[in-house]
Amino acid sequence: QEIGPNGHIAVDRDGPGVGYHVMAARENRGGSQTLAAFERDNWGWIDCLTLARDTTVEIKDLYTGASSNCVKLRLRDEDTSFSRLYLSNHQHVGPFDTLRTEGCYGVRSDHGLMTTGLLASRVSNYRTVAIIPADNRIDLGLTSATYDGDMFGPQSPQLTPWTTPSIQGYLRHSDRHVLTDGDFVAIDNIRYHEADPSVMVLDFRSDFRHNSTFRSDSRIGPESSGVTLSGEAVVTNGSQLETATDINVAGSLTVRTGSSVFVGSQSTLAISDLHMEPGATIVVKGVLEIQDLFGDPDDIRTAGGAVSISHVHELTQATGFAEADYPGGDTARADLEDADTDISLNVYPNPFSTTLFVDITTESSATIDVHVFDVLGRLVAQPVRGESTSAGSFQLAWNPRGLSRATYFVRITAGGRTKVVPVTYAP
Incomplete structure (x- = not known):
């Protein structure tokens, strides 16, 4: 069935079901090009949903899903013109896909996209189409079987103003670009549908400055100077948040286990409430005010930077936290180090499969408590409760019961001092 000069409709029998996708071909050129979301939307063949307000969207396969099976949004470019971002669900779309990125028009897929994910493309006012690969490089080719790096999904779950690439498609904003209201939109929490993994789900955020969740490595640079993060900000998923300008966190910032914050030398990061889970880290080359x-x-x-802390809430057995006043970060550390009881600690083996040993050596008598928490902060075991020991060595042999393979956090309190050690249980 002809749809125009040198065009035809082909049946895709390699996809999740039988459906149609459109191929354009030229007689004087080998291969074909699959028409993607932009062309199909521009010609009125499909109706891509325009994202404008906070919402959760399910996106089916571009070629076999419903008529509105892609999304788009309007973006302001660095030169004050506007472009559009298209997100479509590509999977098994046939053996003749040809994709391109700016400055690299010969990049080609000879096998089609063999993985389910969101393909992001940026269309300028001049109708220039550029692919935005999730890992900053085009992986299409004979040696790439799945092209996971090109597609956004659980492994690359975000496109925000501060990820790389950013939602505008830039690897890094230029010096002349300043973000203003309307520029802080984000595509967040990209994931597979729980009941149907061929369907992609995303959360659209119209203003990522409020309740920001950093799931991918992110950098807040000079383009966002003076930005205020409100609500509850979280750094999670093992990602790193780098600050390279002055930032104010008016609400709270939580750094999850395995995640980190890096305060650059040109940055002052002011935080109202900072919550750090065991195993989270912050490195300061600039200024951190808490x-x-x-x-x-x-x-x-600290890595040559300055840290000031008004109040420290220490871990305790009864409530989890107890408040103490300190004039600054350095004094807080000194007070903790000057505790009356000198304690040495050894936790082994790590990882462990059956028994975890905790060796505690004290120079004077002490009361010992040992608590074990999961990654969500829930208490799962309390092997030692208020046991008194004289000067010398104390050993605990802990055998987990009813716990699954995971990372846990062992909190040891002895003589008024507390230490948290992450351990991996691998039965």
């Missing part, structure tokens, strides 16, 4: 710290000050490391 009103209330919930966590261990020793997890904040």
